[in-house]
Amino acid sequence: MKMIGEMLSYPFLVRALAGGILISLCAALLGVSLVLKRYSMIGDGLSHVSFGALSIAVAMGWAPLAVSVPVVVLAAFFLLRITENGKIKSDAAIAMISAGSLAAGIVVTSLTTGMTTDVSSYMFGSILAMSPWDVRLSAALSAVVLALFVFCYDRVFAVTFDESFARATGVNVSAYNVIIAVLTAITIVLGMQMMGAMMISSLIIFPALTSMQVFKSFRAVVWSSGIVAVICFCLGMAASYRFSTPAGASVVLANLGAFAAFWAAQRIGAFLAGKHK
Amino acid sequence: MSSLITCSHVDFGYENHDAVIDLTMEVEEGDYFCVVGANGSGKSTLVKGLLGLLSPTGGSLVVAEELRKTGIGYLPQQTAAQKDFPASVREVVLSGALNRRGNRPFYSREEKDMAKQAMKRLGILELEKRCYRELSGGQQQRVLIARALCAAGKMLILDEPVTGLDPQAIQDFYRLIRHLNREEGIAILMVSHDMANIVGQANKILHLHQSVVFYGSPEEYGRTKAGQEFLGGGIV
Missing domain, CATH: 3.40.50.300 (P-loop containing nucleotide triphosphate hydrolases)
Known part of the structure; x- marks a missing residue:
């Protein structure tokens, strides 16, 4: 309790908590759809593109967000297209784009400013990265994501479960795919400054995978992912404060812990059910 | 005819x-x-x-x-991703009624009843709360037909x-x-x-x-x- 009060007395930590909770929530909700559609790699690819864009922007002295948001949104369109086409090996293509943009970011940076703390913090995240402006953007983003999941919930389900059927019943599937990809892109750009390019995709993938272990309906998986993501984020931040560990990595470990706990719960449940029979 | x-x-x-x-x-x-x-x-x-x-x-x-x-009503080929999809039978069948709903954000009583009727017709009403991925291939196919019947009756x-x-x-x-x-x-x-x-x-x-x-x-x-x-x- 005392620790929480102490944490909240630092304005930068309050910002990190507020922004982080909102971003974790968005990432988890979008993640349910991405993971179930086998698009998890898109999250990973986008985080690397985002790293490349951010470090080039920093090296050139441009505003980081103003450059990277459009670049990553474009990359999201592109990655979605190659994944939907299915003709090119999409996992290989994404891996190529990831490594390519990572390398571009690193080379441009070392040529201009050298590996500054900025770049290293984009790689592994920095608790100081959340500006008041970032928090406001995160709030706007989560308003949009929540609206999508409240008012278009059934369409999101239909598109996630079965694109061909949804298309045949008149749902604009491509529009939904684009909306989800664009929101994911913005989530990643905002989140990676704090979580780090190497770890942001875990916010998308972990909560959904964790919830799928135990829950058997889409609604329950969506709720659980949101709740698990927020709890894990807060636990990770508390641990990071208490033990002075990097925030991003601590949050990922908290998510890993939740995954292990849900997995164990599922196994124990299955074991008990087996005994009853 | x-x-x-x-x-x-x-x-x-x-x-x-x-x-x-x-x-x-x-x-x-x-x-x-x-x-x-x-x-x-x-x-x-x-x-x-x-x-x-x-x-x-x-x-x-x-x-x-x-x-x-x-x-x-359309029964597409099943995709690999669907085989381990966490969705209840009811959720899947109800999604067939999506096109009747127009721009309303939620399902009405009538559409929920329709989904129930469709499940009854295909003998899967008792599976309503079960998870789609735990069903056998034949049962999954019945669920998808029930969904298609929700979308169209002709x-x-x-x-x-x-x-x-x-x-x-x-x-x-x-x-x-x-x-x-x-x-x-x-x-x-x-x-x-x-x-x-x-x-x-x-x-x-x-x-x-x-x-x-x-x-x-x-x-x-x-x-x-x-x-x-x-x-x-x-x-x-």
């Missing part, structure tokens, strides 16, 4: 090539219509065209007024529906489709490889190889050269 879908000299295709050429056929109320052909012969393109996902590049396609209003289009089912489930599946066709008067259009089972059920066969190889009754089809080749040693 009134006509549901009429194609006269229709071409379907993509930007620079037509996958289906000069197709003339008619699906009438109560038909059991079977589309056969080798892989890449344009069957899937035809399905897309009939569902309105692809507009014809030539000829005329007329869809009956009542069908346009309620839509066509006609079902089935794309390779028995792929991956075991022999017992395949027989059950055909019995179910026959029941829907004969007792409930739902027109069936099925794309399939499984000729041996189909010839006895359908009243119209369309053999497609880009253009029409054969169109007519199963009895005539068995007498043509194309039919005999395609049926293999099935009927000699």
Whole structure:
């Protein structure tokens, strides 16, 4: 309790908590759809593109967000297209784009400013990265994501479960795919400054995978992912404060812990059910 | 009997090539219509065209007024991702009613009742709360048919529906489709490889190889050269 009060007395930590909770929530909700559609790699690819864009922007002295948001949104369109086409090996293509943009970011940076703390913090995240402006953007983003999941919930389900059927019943599937990809892109750009390019995709993938272990309906998986993501984020931040560990990595470990706990719960449940029979 | 879908000299295709050429056929109320052909012969393109996902590049396609209003029930090929999808049976079936809802954000009582009716008709009401991924292949197929019936009551289009089912489930599946066709008067259009089972059920066969190889009754089809080749040693 005392620790929480102490944490909240630092304005930068309050910002990190507020922004982080909102971003974790968005990432988890979008993640349910991405993971179930086998698009998890898109999250990973986008985080690397985002790293490349951010470090080039920093090296050139441009505003980081103003450059990277459009670049990553474009990359999201592109990655979605190659994944939907299915003709090119999409996992290989994404891996190529990831490594390519990572390398571009690193080379441009070392040529201009050298590996500054900025770049290293984009790689592994920095608790100081959340500006008041970032928090406001995160709030706007989560308003949009929540609206999508409240008012278009059934369409999101239909598109996630079965694109061909949804298309045949008149749902604009491509529009939904684009909306989800664009929101994911913005989530990643905002989140990676704090979580780090190497770890942001875990916010998308972990909560959904964790919830799928135990829950058997889409609604329950969506709720659980949101709740698990927020709890894990807060636990990770508390641990990071208490033990002075990097925030991003601590949050990922908290998510890993939740995954292990849900997995164990599922196994124990299955074991008990087996005994009853 | 009134006509549901009429194609006269229709071409379907993509930007620079037509996958289906000069197709003339008619699906009438109560038909059991079977589309056969080798892989890449344009069957899937035809399905897309009939569902309105692809507009014809030539000829005329007329869809009956009542069908346009309620839509066509569609049973797509299952994807690998669906096999471990966490969704309850009720969620899947209810998603079939999405097109009736227009722009309302939530399902009404009426649509929920309809989903319940559809589950009852297919004998899966007791599975309502179960998870889709835990069901057998045959049960999953029933869930998807219930969903399609929620979307439309007049006609079902089935794309390779028995792929991956075991022999017992395949027989059950055909019995179910026959029941829907004969007792409930739902027109069936099925794309399939499984000729041996189909010839006895359908009243119209369309053999497609880009253009029409054969169109007519199963009895005539068995007498043509194309039919005999395609049926293999099935009927000699």
